[in-house]
Amino acid sequence: MRLAFTNFSLKSPTGKKSGRFFLALFLGIFLFLTHPMLCQAGFASSTPFTGASWELVGEYPILGSNGAVQSVCATEDYIICIENFNDLTTEPDVVSAYYKNDTDADGNPVTQYSLAHQVRDADFAHANGMAYNPVTHEILVSGYSSPDASNYGCIFRLDPDTLEQKERIQLSTSYNILGIDYLPSTGGYLIQTDADGGYGFKLLDASLLVVDDWGTYPFDFYMENFQDLCVSGDLFFLFPLTMHLGIGNFIQTYSLSQKTLLADDTVDFGFSDDITINEPEGLCETNPGEFIAIVNVTKADGGRYVQFYRTRVPYLFTVSTSAAEHGSVSEGGEVSRGEEKTVSYTADEGFRLAKLSVDGLYLPVTEYPDSYTFSDIQKDHTLAVTFEPVPTATPTPTATATPTETPAITQTPEPAISKAPASSTVSFSSVASHFAAFWKGTVHAASWFRHLASAGASLFARIRKADPVFLAMPFVLLVLILLFVLRLRYVRRIRRERSRKALEHRRRTYEELVREFTEDPKDEEFSIDELLLTIDELQKEEQKNT
Structure with missing residues (x-):
């Protein structure tokens, strides 16, 4: 199913052009086209959640008698959730931080996904969406509905360390905000409005000003409302609210560049038999291609909990290699999650491997003399090698024996034999050294041409599988x-x-x-x-x- 948005406008900032501007832009594009470190990992498919399997990794009680966990986001060390303690009042909501990794911020071992700390001191309205900005190190919370009219169209700033509310900002007086997430490509945000704004998507800049309006959402399927959204690369995902429709749960995939709905996949969390009510609320990416979904559930005994479900979608990681002088290195490339990639390297004649750097760490060259294998790949990797000349053996001087005096013996003189002058030996040595230097230069030139051909082949391979934007560069x-x-x-x-x-x-x-x-x-x-x-x-x- 593909839905296209219409009636959108784009406002671009303008400014004075200068020679420095063009030079910086030229250098930026040149680095984009040539530098191997600019290769980025990404999803193996434009519909990554199709057929995804989910694993229950955490379950925690809901504190409010009428409470519900509404939103989630991930920082470097924590998964942070907000429970709307009571949607009918302005009582303080519950902000909880759970360990994202199996170590804390100081490197101490902890139980992954266990509760780290919890704060309840401020009202965040309905707290329908959350977005973590790693640049400013703050969280924005979209309030959505609230019994307090002054919260209409507002978002809240949240400190990710203390979990305390810092500020309330009103973005609009004509619509509320359902979902929100950070856009690393622009430093701004993506938001979705409520019914008052036609459930449309809008792009904000870093100052929270609207720079792109996609227009009204083009409906052609059943739903009650929308939950929070999650951005990853050019794609973003969200759960439509279908809890009371009896049609199951869905997750939608959209393209930012195409402004199009790409997929509307059914979701099977594999709930246990004692769960009578379930409502998926939000999604966050904890590692590349790894997501945590939060689901509010009610069990047969009346207990109410929020459950964490994890999935790892098909994902391509990049192994980048750096070309080296006086040798060759095999090309890197994209590798699917969990697979392995072997990179081989060979020194030119007269050279040997001097240094091997993997992900910025130097490894002993004696253990990996000609190749290195990345196993069970779960992230991007880099490899660089350095070659050095093979040391030339220095001849050991021979001791000269002291002559022993012997009685003089008179011999008949023999005919004198003329010896070649010493200059003949010097001349031959000079010619040999010049020939050796010429041959070494020839080998070096051939090596340089091999590197040039390898770089051209690498660039041609990238061009063959590049998108039209890359080809236009x-x-x-x-x-x-x-x-x-x-x-x-x-x-x-x-x-x-x-x-x-x-x-x-x-x-x-x-x-x-x-x-x-x-x-x-x-x-x-x-x-x-x-x-x-x-x-x-x-x-x-x-x-x-x-």
């Missing part, structure tokens, strides 16, 4: 270079014109001064010193103006 780069050159020529022409006018103005000024001086050379009020002083002041004023 070279043409954009050429246009930027052309604009930069044209601007430089324009600036130089303007500067030449200004210099010409300044010189002409100075020439006329000098002529007038000389004329005034020569008309009355005996005038005591206008001396040579005054003339020179006036010329000096004119030059200083001219330099200041230019």
Whole structure:
């Protein structure tokens, strides 16, 4: 099912162009096209939750008699949830932080997903959505509905360390906000409005101003409302509210770039038989391709809990390799979660492996002399090698024996044999050394051409599997270079014109001064010193103006 949004507008910031701007933009695009570290991991499919399996990893009691956990987000160390303690009052809500990893922020071992700390001191309205901003290190909470009219259209700032409310901000007086999440690509946020805003999606900048409005949501399926949303790369996901429709649970996948609904997948959490009521509320990504869903459940004995369900969707990670001089390294690439990737490397003749760096850590080269294998890949990896010349063995000097004196024996002189001059040996050694240097340079040049061919093949492989945006980058780069050159020529022409006018103005000024001086050379009020002083002041004023 694909739904397209209409009636959207985009506002782009404008500013003055400069040579530095074009140079920075040129360098940025050049690095994007050439640097191996810019390869990013991503989902193996545009519909990652199709057929996903879920595992129950945590269950915690709901504290309020009318309470419900409404939203969730993940920071570097915690999974943070907000329980709307009572939707009919403005009583303080419950903010809970659970350990995201099996170690805490200080590296001490902890039980993963266990409760770390909890605070109840402020009302967050319905607290329907949460977004963690790792840059500003703060959480934004979308309030949605509230018995307090002043909370209409508001979001709340939350400190992720103390779990205390910091500020309330009203974004709109015409709609409430259902879901919210952070957009790493822009530093802004994605929000979804309630029925008053047509359930539409809007993009906000870092100042919380609307910069892109997708328009009214195009309905063509049954639902009661929407829960919180979760952004990951170009995709975002949310649970439509279908609890009272008797049709099961669904998770929707949307594309940010296409502004389109890509999938509406059914979700099977595998609930136990004693669960009589369930309501999925929110989703957060705890690691690349790993998600935690929070579900409010009621059991047959009347107990009410929030359950954590984890899934790992098909995901592609990137193994990046760095080319090295005096040797070759096999290409990296994308690898599916859980698979392995072997990277091999070979030194040129006369060189050997000197350093091996894996994910920024140096490993002993004796243990991995020619290859390294990444096993059970669960994240991006990098590998870099360095080669060095093989040391040349130094000959050991031979001790010279001291001659022993013997009685002189008279012998018949033999015909003298002429010996080759010492210069002959020097000449041959020089020729040999020059030939060795030439051969070493030839081998080095061949190695350089091999590296160049390898880099070209790597770039061609990337171009073959790149999207149209990547293919258009070279043409954009050429246009930027052309604009930069044209601007430089324009600036130089303007500067030449200004210099010409300044010189002409100075020439006329000098002529007038000389004329005034020569008309009355005996005038005591206008001396040579005054003339020179006036010329000096004119030059200083001219330099200041230019």
